[in-house]
Amino acid sequence: MADISYRPLIDDMVWSYSRIACYQQCGYKWFCKYIRGEREAPRFYTSYGSFLHKLIESYYRGSLKKSDMKMKFLTDFSTEVQGARPSEKIVQSYIEKGIAYLESFEPFPYNMIDVEMEVKYEINGIPFIGYIDYLGEKDGELYIVDNKSRDLKPRSTRKKPTKKDEELDEMLVQLYLYAAAVEQIYGKFPKSLCFNCFKSGVFIEEPFVREKYDEAIKWALDMIGEIKEDENFRPSVEYFGCIHLCGLTSDCEYWNNQ
Numbered sequence: 316m317a318d319i320s321y322r323p324l325i326d327d328m329v330w331s332y333s334r335i336a337c338y339q340q341c342g343y344k345w346f347c348k349y350i351r352g353e354r355e356a357p358r359f360y361t362s363y364g365s366f367l368h369k370l371i372e373s374y375y376r377g378s379l380k381k382s383d384m385k386m387k388f389l390t391d392f393s394t395e396v397q398g399a400r401p402s403e404k405i406v407q408s409y410i411e412k413g414i415a416y417l418e419s420f421e422p423f424p425y426n427m428i429d430v431e432m433e434v435k436y437e438i439n440g441i442p443f444i445g446y447i448d449y450l451g452e453k454d455g456e457l458y459i460v461d462n463k464s465r466d467l468k469p470r471s472t473r474k475k476p477t478k479k480d481e482e483l484d485e486m487l488v489q490l491y492l493y494a495a496a497v498e499q500i501y502g503k504f505p506k507s508l509c510f511n512c513f514k515s516g517v518f519i520e521e522p523f524v525r526e527k528y529d530e531a532i533k534w535a536l537d538m539i540g541e542i543k544e545d546e547n548f549r550p551s552v553e554y555f556g557c558i559h560l561c562g563l564t565s566d567c568e569y570w571n572n573q
Contacts, residue, residue, distance in 0.1 A: 329443065330441060330444075332535075338541075340560075342545060342548040344561055344563055346548035348563065355562025356565065358559060358562050359401060360398075360464070363464060364464040365395075366388075368462050370388060388413050389410075396409075398562075409514070413513070413514070415516060416514070416516050426451060432450050434500065436499045438495055447497075449511075456505070458506060458508075459497065461486075463513070465514070467479070467486060467519060468482075469517070470521065483519070484527070487521060494508065504523050508520075550567070550569040552569055
């Protein structure tokens, strides 16, 4: 790969959080997906999350009643949640947690502005695109909500951040990038960034912090700069990620050589 420069192609890209995060996960996967244009095969965990996203979106768009969400989940689970199944115990756990969430489902405590909202914006002149799961308003303030299958925890009150605090901050980076889009569209930043953790039933509301926003913007710009200078796109071979999260594993020369 080092004999060919992909810089002109990369310079013309429209960026997103997921595109940058993919590179952090595995440089070779990023190369296959965004340079070669290879399509990922379905994976259980990602398609489960996409399925719950779809159900929540359908409710807010008015095409699915609250009373019908659980039945739709059970009826369509086998066709919507694709990819090799993990153990039967894990699959059953995911089904039970989905049922529990939908049985206790309550609308977000904001007035809906949009759901699955496509936003096109710029950061330092670099084009970005994103899809905000839910943008709401309350008392003149804006709120970004992201639906997550991940078991995030509300921030602790400890002086030294816990592992869960650090995980929460990692996930917030995406919403801070979306905050840049909200500011460009509506002329102000959101008051809070929220996670609707549908697998655990936890709702987290984090106040917008300008310092963390600046850090997220710097991270994105630094990562784009790193990608543009990369000539080798090294793989990150790791069992769980390669088997259960990456949809390109079957054709990956690095994984197949392990």
